[in-house]
Amino acid sequence: MTRRTEWPDGSGRPERPDRPDSGAPSLSRAEQGPPPGPEEQARAICLRLLTGTPRTRKQLADALRTRGIPDDAAEEVLSRFEGVGLIDDAAFAEAWVESRHHSRGLARRALARELRTKGVDSALIDDAVGQLDADQEERTAQELVERKLRATRGLDREKRIRRLAGMLARKGYSEGLALRVVRRALEEEGEDPDLLEHHLPDL
Numbered sequence: 001m002t003r004r005t006e007w008p009d010g011s012g013r014p015e016r017p018d019r020p021d022s023g024a025p026s027l028s029r030a031e032q033g034p035p036p037g038p039e040e041q042a043r044a045i046c047l048r049l050l051t052g053t054p055r056t057r058k059q060l061a062d063a064l065r066t067r068g069i070p071d072d073a074a075e076e077v078l079s080r081f082e083g084v085g086l087i088d089d090a091a092f093a094e095a096w097v098e099s100r101h102h103s104r105g106l107a108r109r110a111l112a113r114e115l116r117t118k119g120v121d122s123a124l125i126d127d128a129v130g131q132l133d134a135d136q137e138e139r140t141a142q143e144l145v146e147r148k149l150r151a152t153r154g155l156d157r158e159k160r161i162r163r164l165a166g167m168l169a170r171k172g173y174s175e176g177l178a179l180r181v182v183r184r185a186l187e188e189e190g191e192d193p194d195l196l197e198h199h200l201p202d203l
Helices: 038-050 057-066 071-083 089-104 108-117 122-129 134-152 157-170 175-189 193-197
Strands: none
Touching (some): 157 175
16 A cells, blocks of 8 residues: 655655665666766866855865875866966955955954965965055054943953953054054043053053
8 A cells, every 4th residue: 555645735645665766777887987087076176165265276275185186186277277267366365354354353464374374475465464554454453442442341450451452462463553552542531641651561
């Protein structure tokens, strides 16, 4: 007796037996064709990794090496992709700097460190972080401190300074800039400048 089940549309379609479809022909290995060569595999891997997410040449090279693609095949495919613009480390670095500075408030030093870990060439890093000048960095540091200032109220003066300046230091801002921005924010809040001078910590 054939079992029946109710489908979402209310019909009672018969369930298929739990066995493979004996009517479907199976292809032999010869009929399926030869397995893909290393360059074809490398191309497929790179296209999959680049879908929706830009990556540097080094990131792709590392992925191909991890998957056992020979170096000569990987080099051939990566150079081809670079030639047609699918890999563009300069564009990657510029987009990374713009995105991470505006979304996370990272300074040039932190951005350069991140790009180095992704294998971007030093000259390209210098060009990319050069988009940010000292004035832009200071404005961003001020915005970061203003957002955190209220959360530090109630702490003693030195702890406030250390916490706010430490936050900026972790984002790559220099000690001098961090302390200057924090001091200015606290002065605007009503702190005595002379007292602040005696509570500036070493970061």
